[in-house]
Amino acid sequence: MKTLALFIALTLTAIFGYSQDKSETFTITVKVDNPLNDNGHVLIGLHTVDTFMKGQGVQNAKEKVKDGKVIITFENVTPGDYAIMVLHDENDNQRMDLEANGMPKESYGMSNNPMLYGPPTFTDAKFELTESKEIVIRF
Known part of the structure; x- marks a missing residue:
């Protein structure tokens, strides 16, 4: 009987311990501190490798420029590899x-602020989320 009780207790401990690790989430605060003007909105997308450069991210935000800055926070983000893409949509056409010639008319940026001479890749902008963090993106 003691063995059965011990087995059940260890099993429940393992199950509850594992489920707590999976439910751990973090926040990502994104700051854009150099928009060229206050026109339109800034669109910010949190992407995984599956959504990067393919449309909407796993979380998205739209914010007006205030005092030459934009600050948003993505909440309840599970640990993993992510990239952030930012677009200053000056004419609000989404x-x-x-x-x-294919060059962007509007300012854009991404996490890690890479200097690119071609289309961005997930690897250029990727970061690992293991704790809450703040990311500054420059256009």
């Missing part, structure tokens, strides 16, 4: 406008 997409990036391009020149005839």
Whole structure:
């Protein structure tokens, strides 16, 4: 009987211990401190490798520029690898406008602030979320 009680107690401890690890979430505060003007909104997307450059992120935000800055916070984010993409949508058409040669007309940026000479990749912008963090993105 003692063995059965011990087995049940250890099993329940393992199950509850594992479920607490899975439910741990963090916050990501994103600051954009150099928009060129206060026109339109800044669109911010939190992406995984599966959503990067393919549309909406796993969480998205739209914020007006105030005093030359934008600050938003993504909450309840599970640990993992993410990238943040930011677009200053000056004309509020919900997409990036391009020149005839394919170059962006509107300012954009991403986590890690990489200097790119071509389309961004998830690897360029990727960061590992293991604790709450603050990320500053520059256009």
